[in-house]
Amino acid sequence: GQNIDQPTEMTATEGAIVQINCTYQTSGFNGLFWYQQHAGEAPTFLSYNVLDGLEEKGRFSSFLSRSKGYSYLLLKELQMKDSASYLCAVSVNYKLSFGAGTTVTVRA
Amino acid sequence: ETGVTQTPRHLVMGMTNKKSLKCEQHLGHNAMYWYKQSAKKPLELMFVYNFKEQTENNSVPSRFSPECPNSSHLFLHLHTLQPEDSALYLCASSQVQGTRRENTEAFFGQGTRLTVV
Numbered sequence: 001g002q003n004i005d006q007p008t009e010m011t012a013t014e015g016a017i018v019q020i021n022c023t024y025q026t027s028g029f030n031g032l033f034w035y036q037q038h039a040g041e042a043p044t045f046l047s048y049n050v051l052d053g054l055e056e057k058g059r060f061s062s063f064l065s066r067s068k069g070y071s072y073l074l075l076k077e078l079q080m081k082d083s084a085s086y087l088c089a090v091s092v093n094y095k096l097s098f099g100a101g102t103t104v105t106v107r108a
Numbered sequence: 109e110t111g112v113t114q115t116p117r118h119l120v121m122g123m124t125n126k127k128s129l130k131c132e133q134h135l136g137h138n139a140m141y142w143y144k145q146s147a148k149k150p151l152e153l154m155f156v157y158n159f160k161e162q163t164e165n166n167s168v169p170s171r172f173s174p175e176c177p178n179s180s181h182l183f184l185h186l187h188t189l190q191p192e193d194s195a196l197y198l199c200a201s202s203q204v205q206g207t208r209r210e211n212t213e214a215f216f217g218q219g220t221r222l223t224v225v
Binding site: 004008033035040041042043044045048087089094095096097098099100101 | 110112139141148149150151153156164198202204212213214215216217218219221
């Protein structure tokens, strides 16, 4: 099986920066995804990393270190609408294995 | 709108009932998946269909029976469920590139919130 760990909850202030860490131990690795899921809605794709390094996409960035089995999602200039659950998922043989998700609460 | 549609959005059923969940994808993908999402737990992969063929069954109890009549439609037939089966059931699709270990984004439907009473 796959072992994917991320913090359960994080709270931050509007306009601030939050970093969500994800560590994994998997049998095989084809890439790492981050998804955002608002309550009662479908998970939606945020980012994908397959090589080491930082991928930047607007206010969101994702980092990967394959040797350390580590990734993080960085959310900058937080907005109230960023309050959601953030799911780390590792791809193994085109199937995604998910962490339990990190619930981020943005406060005014 | 993700291109993956699930119906119904909510379902309450008794333990002796039989019901079906439906998923349809309009993305031209060749792989479809059923996931179970329980509170505070990771999404659990239940079934994988690749080119309409079931390629994975993650030790799912037989009271859950999937059906994939074509690459655009996926069903999950439910019978004699237990209260612990209450969860959000998510369907997803992706494009698998033949035998390459290609990573492709999975697109999710909004899920069916199932309550077993």
